[in-house]
Amino acid sequence: xxxxxxxxxxxxxxxxxxxxxxxxxxxxxxxxxxxxxxxxxxxxxxxxxxxxxxxxxxxxxxxxxxxxxxxxxxxxxxxxxxxxxxxxxxxxxxxxxxxxxxxxxxxxxxxxxxxxxxxxxxxxxxxxxxxxxxxxxxxxxxxxxxxxxxxxxxxxxxxxxxxxxxxxxxxxxxxxxxxxxxxxxxxxxxxxxxxxxxxxxxxxxxxxxxxxxxxxxxxxxxxxxxxxxxxxxxxxxxxxxxxxxxxxxxxxxxxxxxxxxxxxxxxxxxxxxxxxxxxxxxxxxxxxxxxxxxxxxxxxxxxxxxxxxxxxxxxxxxxxxxxxxxxxxxxxxxxxxxxxxxxxxxxxxxxxxxxxxxxxxxxxxxxxxxxxxxxxxxxxxxxxxxxxxxxxxxxxxxxxxxxxxxxxxxxxxxxxxxxxxxxxx
Numbered sequence: 001x002x003x004x005x006x007x008x009x010x011x012x013x014x015x016x017x018x019x020x021x022x023x024x025x026x027x028x029x030x031x032x033x034x035x036x037x038x039x040x041x042x043x044x045x046x047x048x049x050x051x052x053x054x055x056x057x058x059x060x061x062x063x064x065x066x067x068x069x070x071x072x073x074x075x076x077x078x079x080x081x082x083x084x085x086x087x088x089x090x091x092x093x094x095x096x097x098x099x100x101x102x103x104x105x106x107x108x109x110x111x112x113x114x115x116x117x118x119x120x121x122x123x124x125x126x127x128x129x130x131x132x133x134x135x136x137x138x139x140x141x142x143x144x145x146x147x148x149x150x151x152x153x154x155x156x157x158x159x160x161x162x163x164x165x166x167x168x169x170x171x172x173x174x175x176x177x178x179x180x181x182x183x184x185x186x187x188x189x190x191x192x193x194x195x196x197x198x199x200x201x202x203x204x205x206x207x208x209x210x211x212x213x214x215x216x217x218x219x220x221x222x223x224x225x226x227x228x229x230x231x232x233x234x235x236x237x238x239x240x241x242x243x244x245x246x247x248x249x250x251x252x253x254x255x256x257x258x259x260x261x262x263x264x265x266x267x268x269x270x271x272x273x274x275x276x277x278x279x280x281x282x283x284x285x286x287x288x289x290x291x292x293x294x295x296x297x298x299x300x301x302x303x304x305x306x307x308x309x310x311x312x313x314x315x316x317x318x319x320x321x322x323x324x325x326x327x328x329x330x331x332x333x334x335x336x337x338x339x340x341x342x343x344x345x346x347x348x349x350x351x352x353x354x355x356x357x358x359x360x361x362x363x364x365x366x367x368x369x370x371x372x373x374x375x376x377x378x379x380x381x382x383x384x385x386x387x388x389x390x391x392x393x394x395x396x397x398x399x400x401x402x403x404x405x406x407x408x409x410x411x412x413x414x415x416x417x418x419x420x421x422x423x424x425x
Contacts (some may be wrong), residue, residue, distance in 0.1 A: 003068045009075060009137050013100060016076065034084040035259040036395050041080050042168065043306055044397035046314065047073050048263060049270060050161030053314040071144045074164055075136075079103050081172030106175050108135030111143065113184045114170065114191060117228055118142050143167070165263055166194050194260070195229070199237045200250045201264050201289075205271040207244035208285035216271065217241075247285070247292045261293040266303050273307070298392070301337055306396045308334040313399035331402070338387070339411050345390045346413045352389050353416060356382060363417055380405045383412065 002008060039048075046053045052069040064072075082103040109132075112119045120138045123129055130138070143164075170187055177183050202223060206216040220241050224234055252264065268289055272282045290300045308330050315327060342349060353359065359382045362375050371379070384403055388394050403411075 003064070003071055006134065006137070009104065009140070010133050012072060012075065013079070013104065033258070035257055038081055038084050038168075038172070039259050039262060040395040040397075041084075042077050042165065043310070043395075045073050045077070046310060047077055047168075048162060048165050048266065049307075049310065050164070051314070052161075067144050070161065070164075071140050074144060074167070075107075075140055077164075077168045078107060078171050081168045082106075082175045085172040085176060087176070103175065104136055105132035107171075108132055108139045110171050110174055111139040114174065114187050115143070115167075116188075162267065163195060163198070166191065166198075169257075169260060169263075170194075196233065196237070197250065197252050197264065198267060199223070199229075200240060200245055200252075201268050202271050203237075203241045204245050204247060204250055204289070205268040205282075205285065206241065208272060209279055209281040212241075247288050250292070252293075256293070261295065262303065265290065265293060265295065265300070266307060269303060269307055301341065302392050302396060305334065305337050305341070305393070308337070309397055309399040309402075312402040313397065334399075334402075335407065335410055338393075341390065341393065342387065342412050346416065348390060349386060349412065349416055352386050356386070358382065359386075376405055380408060383408045387411070 003012075042048050045051075047070075052066060052073050079100065083099065086099060108120065108122075108130075112122075112135075118139060120135055120142065121130075122135060170191055174183075174187050202220055206212050206220065224237055229237060252261075256264075265286075268286060272278055272286070278286075286300055287297060290297065311330055312327075312334060359379055362371060362379050365371065365375075380403070383405075384398055384400060387408075388398060409417075
């Protein structure tokens with residue numbers, strides 16, 4: 001599939017239809033809050049952090065450029081957002097196809113209405129009318145072009161491209177409303193307010209230890225370049241950044257959703273992470289910010305696990321972060337943090353282990369015989385799934401490549417295996 005050729009979006013959706021149906025059916029079963037489901041889809045791809053390193057099960061993707069990957073991830077995330085927030089019953093494959101078609105046809109209209117600076121004419125130069133799919137393809141290309149012009153390291157991408165998440169969030173709300181002029185004005189206002197809220201969060205996080213690091217100042221300048229703020233707003237943003245702003249004065253828009261609060265929290269964490277150190281005063285700031293968002297200290301731990309896990313999983317692709325000392329620091333923090341979560345949920349893990357006869361049999365065998373490579377790999381995968389059974393970790397991306405069997409044995413409670421195997425006899 002060539003994303004530079006006309007018709008690529010329709011071809012891609014046809015290829016991914018089964019996956020999208022799984023997303024939609026899973027939500028229809030109400031097994032999870034739609035915002036939790038959306039987070040579990042977007043966070044592993046890296047799009048929340050401005051990256052495009054997540055796995056895409058698509059042929060020939062090895063030849064794709066960074067822009068190609070980001071464009072496809074944005075398209076799929078927009079569609080997933082629309083499906084997850086769709087609250088009407090769908091009783092047939094034909095109805096599902098209609099919902100997907102409606103979603104595709106609305107992408108161009110959404111950007112033309114809410115992002116007028118990216119507008120694409122509905123007619124060609126020669127007066128012909130563009131189809132909704134063609135309009136969506138051109139809009140997506142232009143939207144990603146807008147971010148692709150800011151090339152650089154992990155942090156440059158993070159500060160420029162992470163605003164794509166707000167597109168996805170707003171689209172999921174917008175598509176299921178009557179898009180009249182009043183509604184359009186509301187969503188344009190919401191877009192501007194949310195973007196300026198990100199400015200405040202970054203500013204507050206940069207002042208957390210009362211010292212603005214060089215990296216934080218440089219990255220804030222990157223961010224301001226990419227936001228399409230007016231001159232007055234840019235001047236106000238720079239003033240806030242220089243003077244600082246308290247958590248209580250951030251004044252995030254009312255009626256904040258769970259996933260928006262999660263986004264703001266993880267923006268703050270990554271801003272503080274930009275100088276590769278989180279000191280005690282910065283950790284205290286993050287805790288205060290969590291409480292301001294009506295999150296608990298545990299919610300902070302889960303977001304730190306999500307970010308650390310994402311970085312560990314994609315270390316080789318995140319060139320700017322490649323430093324052995326930093327890698328060891330991140331891996332040690334991740335192991336300790338997940339170990340604490342596993343200890344708190346030991347009873348749940350024990351129940352899950354005792355119900356897994358395959359793993360129990362292999363653990364008994366391992367007491368007297370060396371397991372084969374295939375058996376070790378099976379145990380490793382099952383233990384990762386066991387960790388994911390903890391509800392708060394179920395929506396967080398686990399770093400599968402990092403989680404080798406020896407590391408999993410470090411993370412899981414020491415007594416779990418002996419007690420589990422003995423109890424399961």
